[in-house]
Amino acid sequence: MMRIAVAQFNATVGDLTGNVERILKCAAQAKARGAQVLLTPELSLCGYPPEDLLLRPDFYRACHQALDDLASRVEGIVLVVGYPEESDGHCYNAAMVIENGQKKAVYRKIRLPNYEVFDEQRYFEAGSEACVVTIAGVRCGINICADIWEPGAFELACTAGAELMLVLNASPCHLEKHQQRAQVLGERIEATGVPAVYANLVGGQDELVFDGASFALDAHKVCRMRLPQFEEALGIVDFTAGNLQSADMASELSIEAEAYQALVLGVRDYIGKSGFKGAIIGLSGGIDSALTLCVAVDALGADKVRAVMMPSPYTAQMSLDDSRAMIQKLGVRYDEIAIAPAMQTYAAMLDPLFAGLPADTTEENIQARIRGNILMALSNKTGALVLTTGNKSEMAVGYCTLYGDMAGGFAVIKDVYKTLVYRLSRYRNTLCGESGPVIPENIIVRPPSAELKPDQTDQDSLPPYEVLDAIVRAYMEEDRSPREIIAAGLPEADVRRVVRLLRIAEYKRRQSPVGIRITPRGFGKDWRYPITNRYQDEF
Template sequence: MLRIAVAQFNAVVGDLTGNVERIIACAAEAKARGAQVLLTPELALSGYPPEDLLLRPDFYRACQRALDDLAARVDGIALVVGHPEEFEGACHNAASVIENGRKTAVYRKIRLPNYDVFDEKRYFEPGHEACVVTLGDVNVGINICADIWEEGPYELSCAAGAELVLVLNASPCHLEKHHERARVLGERVEATGVPAIYCNLVGGQDELVFDGASFAIDEREQICMRLPQFEEALGIVDFDRGRLQSDDHAEPLSLEAEAYSALVLGVRDYIGKTGFKGAIIGLSGGIDSALTLCVAVDALGAEKVHAVMMPSPYTAQMSLDDSREMIRQLGCSYDEIAIAPAMATYESMLAPLFAGLPQDTTEENIQARIRGNILMALSNKTGKLVLTTGNKSEMAVGYCTLYGDMAGGFAVIKDVYKTLVYRLSRYRNTLCQGEPVIPENIIVRPPSAELKPDQKDQDSLPEYEVLDAIVRAYMEEDRSPREIIAAGLPEADVRRVVRLLRIAEYKRRQAPIGIRITPRGFGKDWRYPVTNRYVDEF
């Protein structure tokens, strides 16, 4: 029998010393639980993705020193460790097998993804050979992440004699992606009859969140081990006479729980890994800032979160009351700063230049920019990071103000459609012991920017159910306006939304990074030209 420990842990990009210590700690726990092999995630030594650190020769030298240090300090258990490697003038995404203080084998990733958020062909050369090693009395093959997503590398390992395949992964999450991973790996197992163990990274890295959810698939294509999502964990799998067995059987999360957990982990790791002292959030009395505040408090603790309400003459009393109620329940620090004096100053300063011109969105945007200035001043003074509160629906159509509500360092719900914002708000309320944290008023009232009298979002935008469906079809699925209209969405709304989406690109290029939870977010995997005269197919 071969006992394999699966270590899904939270590696930090560039923290070679810290990552080595985490692997050593996992190895000690694995040994204590009787494991003979420890499997780690893809590029566990360096963290993933290292991006342009991989263009630095000194980075590879540092990774090699860290790998040597790791090998010298672990004995009594074999390690399968992911790391960047420079070999014979080429750079590789590699996995080394370490036994008894030395490297006994190296696998170099064959399939290099170059789509969505991945740029591995920018940095690495592909490997070409299978790697099968004997651990205990079992012939074990090694694959890395994208190797399993199409035929070739997995089958190559099996043809080389693998009885079991270990797969190192840094697979960023989007909602329900764990189903896709199980399906794809199941296809490889079905084609070869060889079972597999899949180890995934966990943690937040800039806009990406890695959800863990490591698993094993036996020779009957059944999932026989699953680790929790969004948590560090060490799982144990036994391989005995061709069969996989495990006592680790975590249940998958619901879609709402998965999305909310991703947001919480993304905020916690971005603030924690970058060294900011906490978070500042501008409350509006609306649902977006309410959800963002809940995420921040759940991620960081109330003591590290500062909420600021900045009422104008157009702010409803209900907005103030609901915000105060949320603060009462969450317990974070809170201030109210009226912006009417600043509005009057701006009006006086600009009056000679605006003479004879009607009021328009300019005056509305000034209010948002006053608020952005206040929040950034507090950030500078306290060392806390401003979290912006705009959602994906608004980002798509430019329903946001440059240097106003877009001002900040991290966009928590940037990839959350407005319709999902409502679902997540209701989900968060189910986690409460007593009264709902987000008042029902905030959830049911018509959304409004409150920048002029009686303003409603739907004065300027289609209903959010329609808007989100159009954005999803155009932006995530690359469907043409003609196809979207043919699917039953109103032509006038499609034309309007597509136009807004296109002309807002210059705004999105200046937006802070934010957490990605869909298959395509406005970030690393959306790269449309700002200067663009392509005419869509209608």
């Protein structure tokens, strides 16, 4: 029998000393549980993705020194660790097998992804050879992440004699991604008959969240181990006479739980790893800021979150009442700062310049920018980070104000459609137990409004969110043409309007804060739409 430990831990990019200590801690725990080998995630030594740190020769030198330090301090267990390798002027995404302080074998990733959020061909050369090592009498093949997504690397190791595949991964999540991983690994197993153990990274890194959910599939594609999502864990799986067994079998999450936990982890790690003192959120009395506030409190604790309500003459009393009710439930610091005096000052300054011109969105945007200035001033003074509250539906069509509600350092729900915002808000209320809902029902059921002019609602300017979200998803995530979207049954007038708005809002999105990605394609690293272009869509 061989006992494999799977280290699903939260690495920090560039924290080589800290990551080495995490790996050593996992190795000690694995040894105590009788494991002969410890499998770590992809690039676990340096964190993933290191991006342009990989263009620095000194970074590779530091990583190699950290690897030497790690190897010298591990005894009594074989370690499979991911690291960036520089060899004779060539750079690789690699995995080192360490045994008794010695570097026993190295595997170089064969398939380098260059799609969605991945840019590995920018940094690495592809490996070409299988790596099969004997551990506790078992012939183990090594693969890294994208190697399993197409036939080739997995089969190469099996042809070289692998009885069991060990797969290191840094696979960022989007909703239901864990099911997709099991499917593609199952395809490799079906083709070869060789079982596999899959270790995945967990934690937040800028816009990416890694959800863990490490697992093992036997030769019949049956899941024999599953670790929890969005938390660190050390899994144990036994390999005996070709069979896998484990007592670790975490339950799968609902879509709402998966999305919510991704947001919480993303906020916790962005603020924690970046060294900010806490979070500041501008409350509006609407559902977006309410959900963002809940996420922040669950991520950081109420003592590190500050909410600011900045009413204007157009703010409804209901908005104030609902915000105060939320604050009472959550226990965060709360301030109310009326912006009417600033609005009057701006009006006095600009009226001579606006003479003869009718009021329009300019005056609305000034209100948003006053609020943005107040939040950023508090951020500068306290060292806390402003969390913006715009959702994916609004970001798609530019229903947001540059230097106003877009002002801040991290966009929590930037990749959350408005329809999902409602579902997540109701989900969060189910977690409250006997204390009752945190987000007042009024916030959930009232028509959404920016409250920048009398009797304003979002639907004055936008299609119903169910229609808007369906159009954005089809155009932006699925790359379907307007003609195809209309043919699928969505109203032509709404399709034309939304596609036009989506295109002209790109200059705004380029200036928005980085935000958490939870869909297969977010407005970030994997959306690179030209701001200046004259392409005419197919209608």
